[in-house]
Amino acid sequence: MAIRSNWRVIMNLNIELDRQAKKPLYLQLSEQITREILSGSLKEGARLPAERKLAGLLGVNRSTVINAYRELEAGGYIVSHVGRGTEVVGRAGEKTDGFSWNEVLSGQGESLINPYSTAMSELLRQRDLVAMDSGIADPELYPFRDLAQIFREVLSAEGKTVLQHNCPQGLTSLRESLAELISLRDCEASPENLIVLNGSQQGLDLIARLLLEPGDAVITEQPTFLGAIDIFRSYGAKLIGIPLDGEGMMVDRLERVLSRVRPKLIYTIPTFQNPSGVTMSIERRRHLIDLACRYRVPVLEDDAYGLLNYGSPTPPPLASMDKSGIVIYLCTLSKILCPGLRLGWMAVPPEFARIVSAAKQLTDLHTNNLLQRAIDLYLRKGLLQQHLEGVKQTYILKRDTMLKTFEEYAPGGVSWNRPEGGFYIWASLPGAMSSVNLLQEAVKKKVSFVAGPVFYPNGEGANMLRLNFTHAPAGAIKHGIKTLCVVIRELQERNSRAGTVSRREFIPIV
Ligand SMILES: Cc1ncc(COP(=O)(O)O)c(C=O)c1O
Structure with a gap:
């Protein structure tokens, strides 16, 4: 058996567990075994070592191996038989002969192999x-009739021009309407600040692409939106979770982290957070902006749920309290209207808007022109309110x-x-x-x-x-x-x- 620092070669498998990484050891282990199965290195019928034995070989606690095997079992990659041990099983629809695309995946591609999420979505x-x-x-509640009418109106009013290209930043008149919408959240934005997106997920991706290098730290609430975790990880970021309580992110803990680490970004969902539903208090919002300015760390404020308040007035977004242009504001129609339209927007300082627009152009040129015109009309008619x-x-x-x-x-x-x-x-x-x-x-x-x-x-x-x-x-x-x-x-x-x-x-x- 070849042993190199924290490498172990077991049954010809390279297992490398990084004890310094934030990702738990059991997930590192289950992901590496998954890769070996998907790449065909571990064939159907292969026996995995008994939990205690593998734990001993890797120098980890037995519970780490038990939890890793459980992930693999939930993902349908292995099966445990009493008396016969743990065996690799073939996965329906996945070829182990022929060409394996997993062999050629980039680091970003590999980061998307997540047995845990796969198992959960299969369930x-x-x-x-x-x-x-x-x-x-x-x-x-989707406003089907209104939208059908609006799309018809746009097509007949605009004719073929609506089938033309538009600018990457988005239709100017839609950006004007979105600036109006943002003002409902006591937030000032002008069309020059705004970028129209294919859903807010695209905004997360663009910001990650523009700011993150592998190994950079990103601060998030803990727990936080799974889509954001996946995006930041796919760019190689190390996530540092700051716990939440009833008043949102525990900003005093953030301060302690910022005094030690220089993160590239703070990602927060301060209002009706996903998944916790918690809203950050005004004091903490002020404190967070203060810290972000002091330590010069940009903040990405995800306000996907901000317009859905059911009682007392909602605290203003961080973006409305920001005097330094350090907060990026992100929002979407997905939660307030319907998710399939794929329309979101982001407010950033104008000089950064040019760079974000260039990244948007690189990704998909621009958001669907017909959709942008239709949503503009929908907003101008006051139908969203x-x-x-x-x-x-x-x-x-x-x-x-x-x-x-x-x-x-x-x-x-x-x-x-x-x-x-x-x-x-x-x-x-x-x-x-x-x-x-x-x-x-x-x-x-x-x-x-x-x-x-x-x-x-x-x-x-x-x-x-x-x-x-x-x-x-x-x-x-x-x-x-x-x-x-x-x-x-x-x-x-x-x-x-x-x-x-x-x-x-x-x-x-x-
Ligand atoms: C906090 C948060 N941000 C962003 C998104 C993604 O929204 P969109 O459909 O606009 O990409 C979601 C969707 O669940 C979300 O909960």
């Missing part, structure tokens, strides 16, 4: 689930249905918050109960949610879950939460009968 792909896992607006009034009423009702059902049926030890806006309720399970295990059981009863760990850059959050209250109908939400509470109780009883943490239960990762 959630089932039909007939009460979908509390989604991050989607209520499809019943009308739409928002309606959706907010429905979402208040659905949120309250979810909260009330929890209050009635939740077993002891389960806790949850009451968001003042947005899409999500954030809940925690009793003791060491794992939300991944709960999800496996809940899906059997046709109920879904998202298990906490995907939202944590460092793999924590084992007993947390995100529940969406906007997508499913209110009746289904009630049924879904009742069912979930039954499943939690069953798991609680099963765990207490077993007396110990069962084989499939959460084992602390050390």
Whole structure:
């Protein structure tokens, strides 16, 4: 066996575990074994070493190997047989003969192989689930008729010109309308500051592309939006998560980190955060901007949910408090209208807008011209505000249905918050109960949610879950939460009968 620093060659596999990395060892291990399987180095039927043996060879705790094997099993890559050990299985639809594209992936491509997310999305792909896992607006509320009418109007008014190219930064009159929309959030922007995007996901990607080199540190809330974690990681960033409490990111902790580390970016969702639903207090917003200026770290403010407030007035965005031009403001139609249109926008200082536009041009030239004209007209007719009034009423009702059902049926030890806006309720399970295990059981009863760990850059959050209250109908939400509470109780009883943490239960990762 060849051993080089922290390298281990086991069964001709190169396993390299980086103990300094933020990514937990078990995820590093499961991802490396996945790559070996997908590249064909580990063939169907190959036996993996027993957990204890591999732990010994790698010099890690046995729980690290157990958790890695569990990931692989959930992803359908391996199977464990009592008495026969752990075997690699072929994955449906994936060739192990022929050409393997995994062999030629760039670092960015490789970063997208994530057995954890794959396993979770496979689990959630089932039909007939009460979908509390989604991050989607209520499809019943999509303004189909208004949009159909608007698209017709634009096509007949503009004729063939609407099929022409437009400038990368986006249609000027749409940028004027978006500046108006932003002013609803007490934020000043002018068309020169704004860039029209194919959804806010594109804004995250452009900023990451323009700012990040492999190894750069990015600060996020912990937990945070999975899409952002994936994008920053794909550019090789190391994520530093700052915990949240009821007032948002714990900015005093951020200060401690900034005194030691020089991050490239602070990414925050200060208002009705995804996944926690939490809103950052005004004091913390001020403190955060102050720190960003003092340590000269740009802030990317993701305001995807900011217009969806259900009660007391929402604190102003960071961008409206920023005097130094250090905050980038990002928003989208996906949550307030519908996600399939793919329209977002970003406000940045004008000199940076030119660079961002150049990056946008490199990616896709510009956002769909017909769409931009249609949304401009939709906004100019005041239809978005009308739409928002309606959706907010429905979402208040659905949120309250979810909260009330929890209050009635939740077993002891389960806790949850009451968001003042947005899409999500954030809940925690009793003791060491794992939300991944709960999800496996809940899906059997046709109920879904998202298990906490995907939202944590460092793999924590084992007993947390995100529940969406906007997508499913209110009746289904009630049924879904009742069912979930039954499943939690069953798991609680099963765990207490077993007396110990069962084989499939959460084992602390050390
Ligand atoms: C915080 C946050 N930012 C960005 C996005 C992506 O939105 P879009 O559909 O505009 O790309 C989402 C979607 O879930 C989100 O929750």
